[in-house]
Amino acid sequence: MAVPRQYLSPPQVHKFGGSSVADADGFRRVAAIVTDLPATSCIVVSAVAGVTTRLVALAAAAASRQAWQGDLDDLRYQHRHLAQELLGSKSGDLHEFIDDRFAALARHLGALSVLGVATELATAPVHGAGELLSSRILHALLQKQGKDAAWLDARKIVVLETGDAGKTVNWDASRIGLDGWRHWAKILVAPGFVASDDTGRMVTLGRNGSDYSAAILARLLDAESLSLWGDTDGVQSADPSLVPDAVQIEQLSYDEAFELAY
Numbered sequence: 001m002a003v004p005r006q007y008l009s010p011p012q013v014h015k016f017g018g019s020s021v022a023d024a025d026g027f028r029r030v031a032a033i034v035t036d037l038p039a040t041s042c043i044v045v046s047a048v049a050g051v052t053t054r055l056v057a058l059a060a061a062a063a064s065r066q067a068w069q070g071d072l073d074d075l076r077y078q079h080r081h082l083a084q085e086l087l088g089s090k091s092g093d094l095h096e097f098i099d100d101r102f103a104a105l106a107r108h109l110g111a112l113s114v115l116g117v118a119t120e121l122a123t124a125p126v127h128g129a130g131e132l133l134s135s136r137i138l139h140a141l142l143q144k145q146g147k148d149a150a151w152l153d154a155r156k157i158v159v160l161e162t163g164d165a166g167k168t169v170n171w172d173a174s175r176i177g178l179d180g181w182r183h184w185a186k187i188l189v190a191p192g193f194v195a196s197d198d199t200g201r202m203v204t205l206g207r208n209g210s211d212y213s214a215a216i217l218a219r220l221l222d223a224e225s226l227s228l229w230g231d232t233d234g235v236q237s238a239d240p241s242l243v244p245d246a247v248q249i250e251q252l253s254y255d256e257a258f259e260l261a262y
């Protein structure tokens with residue numbers, strides 16, 4: 001596949017999960033890492049830690065006609081607060097974006113509760129909203145810092161199709177989406193987790209799907225490398241959020257790492 005002509009060298013793809021962007025300091029750390037990268041890069045981000053789980057619960061509550069407005073307000077406040085902390089007086093456009101997203105979410109949740117449906121397709125725009133918000137926040141922060149950054153709408157690029165094996169990437173349609181993207185910048189910030197089906201409706205890649213998003217974008221961009229950043233150093237003996245006395249492993253063979261991942 002041809003590298004987009006604006007690139008002098010293939011880009012790097014870096015993915016940051018929700019715990020890397022859990023708060024304003026997390027966003028600042030990610031922005032600093034991204035700024036230090038030597039090459040053109042595509043930065044894929046997850047929703048702020050915990051947000052997807054809350055959005056999934058909101059969609060389920062709406063579809064079963066339970067209250068959702070209060071939780072939605074909490075989430076809106078959390079994102080507005082982040083924008084304020086990171087951008088201060090320059091957060092006007094971002095506040096507007098956040099308010100628009102939450103107004104759309106409220107309309108969507110209202111529709112789910114009228115219809116009483118919680119199908120995958122009906123809930124995807126709610127489930128995937130966290131990535132749209134977090135990626136916009138990171139993009140706005142980089143722009144405020146004077147960086148050459150653009151926001152890449154992964155929904156317009158990553159196209160999935162459903163076949164016998166479940167959801168798979170429609171590579172030809174995805175490449176067309178990428179061709180249509182003209183606003184290259186040194187740093188492309190993209191939401192993970194979100195995609196479209198082949199009729200253009202928003203879908204998600206399933207829980208924890210941002211790693212997969214990053215891998216798909218890396219292939220589409222003919223990336224030089226793909227890095228999945230974690231918030232712990234190296235490899236631990238277990239998930240430290242589940243096993244408090246997990247330790248960092250000093251040395252590990254590829255076979256052992258493979259076994260652990262499995």
Ligand code: ASP
Nearest residue numbers: 046052193207208209210
């Ligand atoms: N935010 C999504 C989730 O929590 C996708 C991801 O973070 O990988 O499942």
Ligand code: MG
Nearest residue numbers: 017208210211
């Ligand atoms: Mg993950």
